[in-house]
Amino acid sequence: PGTDHELPGLDPIDPNCTNPALQDTRTRPQRLLDALIDTLHLAARTGHLPLNGGLKPHLLITTTEADIHTNRTQGNAGGIAFLPYTGPSNLALWDTELCDADITTLILGNGHTILNAGRTQRLFTPTQRKLLIARDKGCTFPHCTRPASDCEAHHITPWQDGGETNTNNGTLTCPLHHHLIHQGLWTVRLHNGTALYTPTNTQDPHQKDQYNPYHHNLPHPSTEP
Template sequence: IPGQTLLDIPATPDPPRPDTPPATTQAQPWPRLVNGIWVPEPGSDQELPGLDPIDPDCTNPVVADRRTRAQKLLDGLIDCIKLAARTGKLPMNGGLKPQLFISTNETELQRRTKDGRPGGIAFLPYSGPQPLALLEEELCDADITTMILGNGENILNVGRTQRFFTDTQRKILIARDKGCCFPHCRRTAMTTDAHHIIPWSQGGGTDISNGALLCTVHHHAVHQGLWSIELINGTPWFTPCYKLDPTQTKLRNHYHHGLPGT
């Protein structure tokens, strides 16, 4: 246009992009309901519902959840991964589902510490020698294939893969325990492992009278020696270690059974 510079030409606004929300739309306030769970604003450090498995009405300090918030968030993520792995719908990894390869010998299997826990060594392909005691929890509820090696690492026998707790046994444990059987724990049955009360490595049988459903947090606590379990008339009862409770009063889960508890 004669007599006009580029600066004199009024700018034409860009047309709105189809993925741009209208200016009048306001962001949904926090907390927000996501898949039925109220999620606090990121970075607010507000507690996420469900991270603490203990019944909020419980007044007994012995069973209090002593994990930090960071530990709770990590354990929650691990629970999600374990739950997804149980579905059987994940893609195959190199032709095999995720597996843990443990190599050891009879001498190491029989070695015990003073408190009766496994004291031997296992050899893992990706992390080298590790204490067998670290693997007790993984051996509670797993598919096990036993391979017997002779001199010179010759394979003498490869046994059939054995499911420690069968699907039928887990259904019976779910009907009995209805969820994690730790005192005042609210975790549902689908987030639990089937725990050997007498460890399999110490000759404990894989049967209902030696099984109990435990969530990840309380499975760790039992294997760390903070709590011991015994079945009394078919009900799992827990005894805290002396450090947690000098009276070592036995406790059981009331939450899943609609019974009063403190």
């Protein structure tokens, strides 16, 4: 910070890639901030951080079933999330975090009386993550060089929309490209275990499927049956 020197690794896209739709368009300050956030995420996954109030680091998001439904149908104009330190915010801002998280369902009665507290449900188990790492090797976004250790598990069909938690509905993405998917700029599907990404027509008028050859050095997978 404070200089124009570009730190290595801030741009995850393979420098040999010339496709303009895949270039990292973040400003340098945005890249530095994202790198700091990525570092915090890595630290939180080590299991060695101290407890705070009896809990390991958590992001507590409170919302209602009605707001979740509104978020699904209206996107950025959707439901409201309540957080301990920031107050009400747009639920759509937390789509990425909710894609790969521990979720505890609480059923409230009148006021704030808790009628039932369901068990925390881990969306992708450590065993499933190992399988995703063995298959994907790293971020599956086209020409992204991020290794698996920097990645999150993305539900291709969102869990809240009935998507199953298994390797056939999951793929590894780094935080940057995970956000791009949840922003609606790219869609992803699996073909014979390979993640194929389709850009919006504003990104690419031809909306050609793209994949990541970086981690596997493979030719483009055939999409024919």
